[in-house]
Each structure stands twice: as structure tokens, then as C-alpha cells.
Amino acid sequence: MRRAVVLGGSIAGLLAARVLSDHADEVLVLERDDVAPRGGFGSGQGPRPGVPQGKQMHALLDGGRRRIDEWLPGFATDLIADGAALADTGRDLHTYVGGRRKVLVDGVEMISATRPFLEAHLRRRVLSLGNLHLVHGRVRGLTFEGGRVSGVRYTRTFTDARDEVVLDSDLVVDATGRGSRIDNWLKEGGWPEPETRSMRVDLGYTTALFRRPEGRHDATLAQSLSTTPDGRLRLSTLGRVEGDQWIVLIAGYADDRPGRGSDEFLLRCKQDPAAAFRQLAEDGELIGEPVSYGHPENRRRDFHLLDRFPAGLVATGDVLASFNPIYGQGMSSAAMHASCLAAYLKSGQSLRDPAWSYFKDAGAVVDDVWQTSTRNDLRLPHVTGPRPRGFKVVSRISDLVDRASMTDPVIHRRCLEVTQMLTPAKTLMRPGTLLRAAWAVRRQAA
Numbered sequence: 463m464r465r466a467v468v469l470g471g472s473i474a475g476l477l478a479a480r481v482l483s484d485h486a487d488e489v490l491v492l493e494r495d496d497v498a499p500r501g502g503f504g505s506g507q508g509p510r511p512g513v514p515q516g517k518q519m520h521a522l523l524d525g526g527r528r529r530i531d532e533w534l535p536g537f538a539t540d541l542i543a544d545g546a547a548l549a550d551t552g553r554d555l556h557t558y559v560g561g562r563r564k565v566l567v568d569g570v571e572m573i574s575a576t577r578p579f580l581e582a583h584l585r586r587r588v589l590s591l592g593n594l595h596l597v598h599g600r601v602r603g604l605t606f607e608g609g610r611v612s613g614v615r616y617t618r619t620f621t622d623a624r625d626e627v628v629l630d631s632d633l634v635v636d637a638t639g640r641g642s643r644i645d646n647w648l649k650e651g652g653w654p655e656p657e658t659r660s661m662r663v664d665l666g667y668t669t670a671l672f673r674r675p676e677g678r679h680d681a682t683l684a685q686s687l688s689t690t691p692d693g694r695l696r697l698s699t700l701g702r703v704e705g706d707q708w709i710v711l712i713a714g715y716a717d718d719r720p721g722r723g724s725d726e727f728l729l730r731c732k733q734d735p736a737a738a739f740r741q742l743a744e745d746g747e748l749i750g751e752p753v754s755y756g757h758p759e760n761r762r763r764d765f766h767l768l769d770r771f772p773a774g775l776v777a778t779g780d781v782l783a784s785f786n787p788i789y790g791q792g793m794s795s796a797a798m799h800a801s802c803l804a805a806y807l808k809s810g811q812s813l814r815d816p817a818w819s820y821f822k823d824a825g826a827v828v829d830d831v832w833q834t835s836t837r838n839d840l841r842l843p844h845v846t847g848p849r850p851r852g853f854k855v856v857s858r859i860s861d862l863v864d865r866a867s868m869t870d871p872v873i874h875r876r877c878l879e880v881t882q883m884l885t886p887a888k889t890l891m892r893p894g895t896l897l898r899a900a901w902a903v904r905r906q907a908a
């Protein structure tokens with residue numbers, strides 16, 4: 463390829479750009495926020511308008527960490543050297559269900575850091591590749607020629623739409639996130655829009671940063687799942703992040719969303735059945751105000767089901783699917799989409815044809831992640847569907863495996879490998895796992 467253009471310079475866009483740098487003379491990353499790293503490392507590292515979820519807790523799962531390390535060797539080591547926490551789930555991730563601690567297992571590792579810190583490190587590494595450049599501008603649409611996308615229309619200023627510029631491109635990657643306008647762009651070019659599926663979950667998120675006296679903590683990462691007396695599920699997570707700070711998230715659904723303000727935030731921490739949160743509310747000092755975020759629904763776009771699509775265009779990251787964020791799958795999914803893109807480009811298929819094999823592979827990744835997260839979401843009383851076929855049976859089996867994971871280290875580890883995106887969800891349905899889970903639950907009863 464002579465030139466590839468990536469729309470959106472966040473996690474998915476940067477990872478796609480890294481892959482493309484092996485296949486194109488020039489890769490341009492078009493981003494509407496001014497994210498150019500300037501001078502010292504502190505710049506371009508704060509929250510930004512184009513990524514409104516950036517102030518919320520973000521953990522990088524083991525599956526994503528390993529893939530990013532493949533594309534950018536030493537990425538995780540650099541993050542940790544600069545202050546991110548590496549949590550071994552066997553030692554450091556304390557999981558409590560209703561205040562009871564899950565059995566410890568030998569670890570898979572995940573990274574705890576603030577989202578802007580993680581993204582700034584990724585950007586710095588990706589932009590250091592010679593044939594890759596950042597372009598500051600807002601995408602307005604695509605240009606089409608014959609059966610393919612031939613370029614991107616964008617404006618350099620945000621006030622004057624007459625300032626439109628066209629960038630010719632051999633391949634365009636849409637990584638503009640959940641709010642992508644790709645459906646409109648396709649429609650404008652006379653192409654069908656992908657089918658969109660959604661599941662309403664009505665999740666409320668609030669995150670705050672804390673400072674703590676040295677040594678006054680027992681967990682690098684802790685997660686607490688509890689149910690209120692009237693049956694509503696609550697989730698709290700805390701983690702050490704760069705700068706010796708602690709990030710804490712509390713989440714609730716429907717009319718149990720956490721409210722705004724520091725008093726309510728601290729009260730929820732103090733009421734948590736897990737000791738790690740109560741201790742933090744006691745000894746921690748809040749930095750600034752807690753920040754809230756609403757996630758109304760999970761959403762996916764099924765490009766692989768279309769029967770007509772232009773060549774020279776693919777989509778990645780949240781454009782393909784965005785899930786309930788409590789499972790932390792988004793950045794790792796983007797890393798897996800990047801691997802699908804690499805496989806497609808290495809296959810030598812002609813760019814004059816639509817990238818069906820890419821969409822098929824990326825669709826399989828989305829299917830697996832969607833299954834894991836929506837299966838859990840569908841167990842919530844206020845989530846009404848749509849329920850897939852066989853949901854009741856699968857749900858009973860998942861309950862059994864979940865219960866067994868409280869006390870059986872082998873089952874807990876297998877569950878972690880799925881939730882950390884190291885193995886596909888279907889591995890939990892293997893007869894050996896189910897038999898072992900049934901025994902573990904029997905022993906608990908005894």
C-alpha cells in the first residue's frame with residue numbers, strides 16, 4: 463500500500479496504525495483532539511473531550527496486554543517502570559462476592575493505570591515508528607470510486623466546513639469509537655448500513671482518585687460484587703495506579719446508579735461488604751471530585767452480515783462493538799481486532815475486494831466477547847434481552863461454574879482465563895470443567 467488512513471487516534475486506532483505500518487509506505491492517523499506529544503512526557507496525557515470515558519477506571523486485561531506486547535515489545539514493562547501497577551490475580555486481585563473472598567489462584571496478570579496514562583504511552587510508542595504521522599482534523603465523510611473507498615474528507619478547523627480536504631487512501635480504518643458516523647458515510651456513498659444490535663443495561667459509573675498513607679493498604683487490586691437487600695447488583699473496584707494514587711470505581715444499575723458528589727461516594731465505599739473499600743474510605747484522601755458516566759446500552763455493528771460493502775474500508779474497536787465496561791474488555795478487543803487486521807493484510811488478498819475475511823474474523827472476536835458479557839448482563843433482573851437461544855440452560859451452567867469458582871482454584875483460574883480474554887468463553891462449557899464444578903459445589907454444600 464502507498465497510504466493507509468486511520469480515523470481516530472485512540473486505543474483501537476493506534477493499534478491498527480501499528481499493524482498498518484508494516485504494510486504501507488505511509489500511515490496517517492486522523493484525530494480530532496489535539497493529542498500531539500510535545501516536549502516532556504507530561505504533555506498529551508490528560509483526559510480529553512474525544513474520549514469522555516477517559517476519566518473512568520480502565521484496567522488492561524491479560525489478553526490485551528499480551529497482544530499489545532507482541533505489537534510493541536516492552537510496552538507493559540515501560541508502563542510499569544513509569545508507575546502503573548501490575549497485578550498478579552493470584553496474589554493481588556482480591557475478589558469478594560457478598561464480602562466473602564474468592565479462593566486464591568496462580569496468576570494471570572493485569573495492568574492498572576489511568577486511561578490517559580495508558581493511551582499516552584501507546585501513542586508515544588506508535589508515533590515513534592518512522593512511517594506514521596498524526597493529522598489533527600475532524601473526519602467529515604469518505605470518498606468513493608467504483609466499488610471502493612478512495613479517500614477521506616476532513617476539515618482542519620472545526621468552525622469552517624469549507625476548509626474540507628481530501629486524503630487519498632488505499633485503505634481506510636474507521637476507529638472513531640462507539641459514536642462513529644460510518645453508517646451515514648456508507649449511506650451517502652449508496653452502500654447499505656450494517657445491522658446494529660443493542661442490549662439495554664442502564665449502567666451508572668462513578669470513579670474517583672485517592673491518595674493514601676504509605677503502607678496502609680492490603681490489595682493492589684480489589685473487586686467486590688454485592689447484592690443489596692432488594693436484589694440489586696453493585697460492583698466496586700479499586701486499584702493502585704501511577705503516581706502512587708488509587709483509583710476507585712463504584713457502579714450500579716437502573717435506579718441504583720451511584721449519585722454525584724464525594725459524600726455519597728465515600729458512603730458507598732464505607733457500606734461495601736469488602737474490607738478493602740471500607741479501609742480506603744477511612745485512610746484515603748480524595749483527589750478532586752468523583753466523576754460519573756452513564757452507559758445505557760451495549761451495542762454492536764455486524765458488518766460481516768452485509769452482502770455488499772466497499773473495498774478499501776474496515777472498522778475496528780468500539781465501532782464494531784462496545785460492551786458493558788465493568789468487564790474491562792474494550793481495549794483488549796481492540797488489540798484482537800488489530801491481530802485480525804494483521805492476518806488479513808498478511809493473507810495477500812487484493813485490496814480491490816471488500817475485506818470480508820477481516821470482518822469475519824473480527825466478528826468472531828466480537829461474538830465471543832459479546833457472549834461473555836451479555837450472558838452476565840442478562841442475569842440482571844432489569845435487563846430484558848434479547849435472550850439468545852438456550853439462554854436458560856447456559857445461564858444455569860454459568861451459575862454452577864461461578865459458585866464453584868469461589869472455592870475451587872482450578873475452576874477459578876479457568877474463569878479468570880476467560881474473563882481476562884486469554885481463552886474463549888466456550889472452554890468453560892467443557893465436560894471436565896462442568897464435572898469438577900459440580901463436585902466443588904457439592905463439597906461447599908457438605
Ligand SMILES: Cc1cc2nc3c(=O)[nH]c(=O)nc-3n(C[C@H](O)[C@H](O)[C@H](O)COP(=O)(O)OP(=O)(O)OC[C@H]3O[C@@H](n4cnc5c(N)ncnc54)[C@H](O)[C@@H]3O)c2cc1C
Nearest residue numbers: 470472473474494512520521601639779780787790792793
Ligand atoms: C466507563 C467506561 C469504562 C471502561 N473501562 C474499560 C476498562 O477497564 N478496560 C478496557 O479495556 N476497556 C474499557 N472501556 C472501553 C474502552 O474505553 C474502549 O473500548 C477503548 O477506548 C477502545 O476504544 P476505541 O479506540 O475504539 O474508541 P475511543 O477510545 O472512543 O476513541 C475514538 C477516537 O476517535 C476520535 N474521533 C471520533 N470522531 C472523530 C472524527 N469525526 N474525526 C476525527 N477523530 C474522531 C476521538 O477523538 C477518539 O480519539 C471502558 C469504557 C467505558 C465507557
